[in-house]
Amino acid sequence: MKEEHNFADIRRHPYSGSRPTPTPETIHFWEGCKEGRLLLQKCLDTGKAYFPPRPFSPFTGKRHVEIFPATGRATLYSYVINHREATGFCAPYAIAVVELEEGPRMMTNIIECAQTPEALQLDMALEVTFVAVDEETVLPQFRPVTKGDQ
Amino acid sequence: MSYKPGSVAVVGAAETTRLGVVPDMSQMMLHADAAMNAMADAGIGPGDIDGFACVGQMLPHQVAHYLGITPKWIDGTGVGGCSFMLHVRHAAAAIQAGYAKTILITHGESGRSRINATPVPPQPESLAGQFEVPYGPNGYVTLFTLPFLRYMKETGTTQEHLAKVSVVQREWASRNPRAMYKDPLTIEDVLSSRLIAYPFHMLQCCLVTDGGGAIILSAAERTSEFASKPVYILGSGESSETMMVSQMKDFTFSNAFHRSGKAAFEMAGIDCDDVDHLMIYDAFAHLPLYGLEALGFCKVGEAKDFIWENITAPGGRLPLNTNGGGLSYTHTGMYGMFAMQESIRQVRGCAAAQVDGVSISVSHGAGGMFCTAGTIVFGRDVP
Numbered sequence: 440m441k442e443e444h445n446f447a448d449i450r451r452h453p454y455s456g457s458r459p460t461p462t463p464e465t466i467h468f469w470e471g472c473k474e475g476r477l478l479l480q481k482c483l484d485t486g487k488a489y490f491p492p493r494p495f496s497p498f499t500g501k502r503h504v505e506i507f508p509a510t511g512r513a514t515l516y517s518y519v520i521n522h523r524e525a526t527g528f529c530a531p532y533a534i535a536v537v538e539l540e541e542g543p544r545m546m547t548n549i550i551e552c553a554q555t556p557e558a559l560q561l562d563m564a565l566e567v568t569f570v571a572v573d574e575e576t577v578l579p580q581f582r583p584v585t586k587g588d589q
Numbered sequence: 590m591s592y593k594p595g596s597v598a599v600v601g602a603a604e605t606t607r608l609g610v611v612p613d614m615s616q617m618m619l620h621a622d623a624a625m626n627a628m629a630d631a632g633i634g635p636g637d638i639d640g641f642a643c644v645g646q647m648l649p650h651q652v653a654h655y656l657g658i659t660p661k662w663i664d665g666t667g668v669g670g671c672s673f674m675l676h677v678r679h680a681a682a683a684i685q686a687g688y689a690k691t692i693l694i695t696h697g698e699s700g701r702s703r704i705n706a707t708p709v710p711p712q713p714e715s716l717a718g719q720f721e722v723p724y725g726p727n728g729y730v731t732l733f734t735l736p737f738l739r740y741m742k743e744t745g746t747t748q749e750h751l752a753k754v755s756v757v758q759r760e761w762a763s764r765n766p767r768a769m770y771k772d773p774l775t776i777e778d779v780l781s782s783r784l785i786a787y788p789f790h791m792l793q794c795c796l797v798t799d800g801g802g803a804i805i806l807s808a809a810e811r812t813s814e815f816a817s818k819p820v821y822i823l824g825s826g827e828s829s830e831t832m833m834v835s836q837m838k839d840f841t842f843s844n845a846f847h848r849s850g851k852a853a854f855e856m857a858g859i860d861c862d863d864v865d866h867l868m869i870y871d872a873f874a875h876l877p878l879y880g881l882e883a884l885g886f887c888k889v890g891e892a893k894d895f896i897w898e899n900i901t902a903p904g905g906r907l908p909l910n911t912n913g914g915g916l917s918y919t920h921t922g923m924y925g926m927f928a929m930q931e932s933i934r935q936v937r938g939c940a941a942a943q944v945d946g947v948s949i950s951v952s953h954g955a956g957g958m959f960c961t962a963g964t965i966v967f968g969r970d971v972p
Contacts, residue, residue: 449725456723456725457711457713457718457722457723458713458723459713459714459718459719459720459722459723460712460713460714460718460719461714461719462714462719465716465719469719490720490836491716491719491720491833491836516739516840517735517736517737517738517739517840518735518738519731519734519735519737519738519786519787519788519789520784520786520787521725521726521727521731521786522783522784522785522786522787523727523730523785523786525725525727527725528725531784531787532725534724534725534726534731534735535724536735536834536835536840544835544836545720545835546720546721546724546726546833546835547724548724548725556787556788561738561739561742572723576723578723578724
């Protein structure tokens, strides 16, 4: 069965794992995901992007910031492949950190890709895609950029 | 007033009577068992103690009352497995400031038997609950380990190098009757053990045990009032970075480890060449690599060779994790207390795998996923 898995997603359906609960400071991010947009924030004094969301700059401590859509392009920074059972997931699956083109890094999963060290090469090009795990929650996931897309 | 190296001393130290699988003791009783052993070591009772610190599900005021201690100084700093290093550092400052005279720090954790131990799940509205947990991390083993593939790529460290850490620590454990696992290991044994979170195999992950430990501190000029051989606090440091490993600035270097270690070495007025014995918190096999580099014992990327060349092994010039570490000795969940207990034993000259002539031992603790660090420099003599 494992070999036949196409890794379109690594979650079990229906999904029984953990979901994020937005706070007033992060709600824009999760609403953005529902609209298919990966929203970052930028410090307007330094021009630097940051993540996770907060309504002030971690570089200056000032509220002079704005929300903007990321390109969704990223590279694979690091990962582990979890081999133990985990609620809501089909093991083995990778838990990854990607580096966004704008600079910040975020945890995510790599889908549409075999969950193996051979397929998951550090620094490989990725792009964001959005997966609805239920009616309320859409998660940003990343997938390899195929040569035709580049 | 800055801290004068050697002005505070460990005057009592002990672990729980039993370690490993202790199904007949609650978490609270493990605190008490360790505390009683440390008080016996110091030759004092609960009425002699006026300051108290602990961490975890058991709160300091709760444990102090259970032990019959009336504290006038309390610390419940809880920043993961290195919290005890921070307690020692804070206690030394409190003793110097006159807030308390005799301070007890305890650890008890029913990590394996889970008696009176209720895990706190991450809250879904916390930052980690929103921006890490939904991607499927399955405990520390998938988080603390996450930076390591990047480290391997940048430094040329291999699976065999990582396996060597476990092999060397098992050599130390084989000399320690209290170690949970004592049978010798080969690199092949490590790499053929079950994959837990690639690239980490089971024998590169810490044990899960029951146990505890306790430390009693007083001013150095009072050490003659106690029954044990004093061990002096020469320096200390603490720092933090991020609770979310995905946000760690540099996956190949722990800045929190570096800042904490640097502060402790500067306070003690020592450098790496002065260190006779070293403990680096090893929840997973890569932590000694990061620790050796962040503390300055080798350059980034060179720790793999340092360990490969047996420099940290029995007979090497820098004995490291001589109790067997979290990988082979014990790991209740918050291991920092056990690292310091081994440093104290080595300085007193009573460790199971005793190193000759230890006058300075350093214990370096990690908290969470590289999120915090605490470092203590222990000394045999007042400088």
